[in-house]
Amino acid sequence: MSSSPSDWEVVIGLEVHVQLHTRAKAFASSPWGFGKEPNEQVDPVVLGLPGTLPVVNREAVEKSILFGLVVGSSVPEQCAWDRKNYFYPDNPKNYQLTQKDFPVVVGGQVEIELPGASRNVMGEHKFIRIHHAHLEEDVGKLSHAGSGSLVDYNRAGVPLLEIVTEPDLRSAAEAEAFLRSLVALLTQAGVADCDMEKGQLRCDCNVSIRRRGAEKLGTRTETKNLNSISSVRDTVIYETARQIRELEAGRSITQETRGWNAELSRGYVLRDKEDAHDYRYFPDPDLPTLRISRETVARLQKLVPENLYDRQRRYVEKFGLPFTAASVLVVNRELAEWFEAAAAAHPTNPQGIANWVTNDLLRDLAASGGAGAPLTDEVLPAVSLASCPIKPVQLAGLVKLTDDGVISKQQAKEVFAEMFKTGQEALAIVDAKGLRQNSDTGELEKIVQEVIADPAVAKSIAEYRAGNEKAINALKGPIMKRTQGKANPVLIDQLLRKFLG
């Protein structure tokens, strides 16, 4: 009896480890950051020197609570830390401080958007439940060199929020969409930077399959330490296919911990259940239970930004933006806020402003380098507008000039390029370059009549009158030439039709 892949349903749960955006480490005052020399960012506490004690970093706790508020969890009255004991040279104390029984975030949900039929069509939206998130410390990095091993403790003690989903995801696409949403929520709230190239977001991926319609979950495998969204997607695809193959061949799935080789696009077994560690968890006696005051929660609630999909819906409904533009703008909070500031300065044409932002501004920011990458498959636009030479109100001024007919769309492109280069006001550039278009009806009527009278264009006139609409364009060239290109093209078109009509 054979079956098709569609007879099976895949069930996915993710454990996402995110380095929090904090100045100091989770339980020590040592700072941390990327790109330092090995073991530069350590202190006696980080190194686990005898007699040192952990102290909870309030900033890390508050960022964790903020995440809880962002996903709509109920913030618990208290949280506490446990010790997870295991021996490995990258683990300075040979136990990791984590939260087993009283995590800082309980519950919540993340809205995701699946890809639409095309780029211009919004896909399905779903809610993925968060089981909990706990605040723990990262470990160092061990590398093998020659006859020995080297260990760098710069990463040891960096605050990690481990976000654990319910098994709500049903496809690789959903897993991918979830991670994109999660990254947007974390970055927009300032909870984390989620730079995957720097290892700031790592994922453990639990996959099982069951017959479609079955209630009982299948045996799951856990693939650990995936450091990109594409690795998670590929792992789900690989693991789903592997498990279907196993079950259809009459074998069973072993509960095991697996690794992922991104270069070969293959999973492999790390250890099976028999080898599972006994972590000997117990409450950390150095860190008292932390009460979370309602005042703190109320203060942090004010820092929760608008959800990106709420924002997207608002842009489509209130501003009338096309889905494509709205979806590009909302992924980056800074960009969205920049857009909204410009739209507020010229409220009659948000679509026009959105066009400039999503096409010209993003393109030039990306091209100018340092301002961040444009949309890629992997990374959400990390555009930084801090160094953007154009201010929102200045772009609004440019759009207003075109909307008022002061300059043409073609002229506006030239003005924009100059604005991006110099940071000057649109109007100043228009005046300095003498770009103001000529909309003087009396003067233009005279020129139009002179051109029509020129025998050189008689043939085009005849063709136009014979019904060839395009022939009228041949008359516009000489008019533009006589006005040094400043004639208002819309007005000329009207005048030509009037006199030739």
Add this chain to the structure above:
Amino acid sequence: MDEPLHTLSAAELGRRLAAGPLTSRALCEALIVRYHAVNKKVGAFTHLDEGDVLAQADASDVRRKAGQGRGPLEGVPVAIKDNIAVKGQPLTCSSQMLASLVSPYDAHVSDRLRAAGAILYGRLNMDEFAMGSSTENSAIQKTFNPWDLACIPGGSSGGSAAALAAGLVPLALGSDTGGSIRQPASHCGVVGLKPTYGLISRFGLVAFASSLDQIGPMARSVEDCELLLCALASADARDMTCFAAADRALTPAGDAKKLRIGIPKGFLGKGVGVEVAAAVTAAIEFYRSQGCAISEVELPSADLAVPTYYVVATAEASSNLGRYDGVRYGHRSATAGTPVEMMTTSRSEGFGAEVKRRILLGTFVLSAGYADAYYMRALRARSKIRAEYLAALATVDVLLTPTVPTPAFKVGEKAADPLQLYLEDIFTIPANLAGLPAISLPCGKSGHLPVGFHLVGAPLSEAKLLAAGRLFEAAHGFAHQQAAL
């Protein structure tokens, strides 16, 4: 002023230093002479950096001359148990594992002593990682009881107690997880106080069992003990279990003669030596004669204290001592293979037998399938013991018992029987489990060996314990006693 400097109390030395012409340098030089004459016999100190001591003394003398003395401990030496970090000094915990370790930082108490102008004077022997009751578990050297050099000084702060009893130093720091200050104080005829859990920062104290460990003062008189306690107790943001309560704990108590003293039922019976029972009974009668109300109290779960302690303390220790793996510091095996093999071999070589025994026990009680039966159950028993002690201390001010059932035993006598040795702490352990302050002070002799009694109070009642101690001390001849060496 004919008495040798090493016989004087810290308070008296502080007064003489302040008044002149005594200088801290002269005092330290005299103590260094004493050290060379006596330490070999007693084995209290494992390390004394004479140059560093004299440099500190000179700096103190300069301060005092300039009118910038820092208080009653200015220029007074304080010796430090070798599990408390002093920057630039060894921090061995009397273990092979840390034999080569020099601390790159100061413990909070070291900061406090410097701020008080005290001289951080030498490193004191102890049971390895503070695990033991005789200081025989030191991997560095033996320490002997100054009152009888064939006997143990108690432990784990045996070096601290022996140094005081031998007149090597006027003040010492100890640490107490199950009695490690009070039991050696009792055996060596000195005063030792374990403060309320959280009164003194543990930052810089090498952890044995974090929820039980406290640093405390040891001295030859209650007054000196109080002087040192006042210098040590303060809030510290580096220890989240330390709270700002020094003012409450040290606010002078009322009239000690009005204290209500509870005698736990049965505590003078089981296994208590005849002379110990007699000395402690005499202490009870003394308080009665002073007008204190004496009553019997019930502590029905007291029998659970020792087994509870050996589950909780070893569980925490098994995790706390995980960090000693030879990777970053400390002993590293020369026969290393893979990193994980290197860690395993280093630990096998670096730890002594008692430390291994406790790590194994602690690992077992926390392991999957056993944690509920042992660790979780011990936590429940601990809560029960604490509740009973707090209930008793709601009806009386202090509880009075012997500190140790019997006087100091011979070196090697109990080395083969760890369970017998664990009973040394039967009276002291409950105060650690319940986080309560407790003091041991001398009240007599059994033959030529000192006997002490033990007072336990409610949280932050240190002032009451000290007041009760002063009342007793003033009427008896045990203060300032030193063994003849």
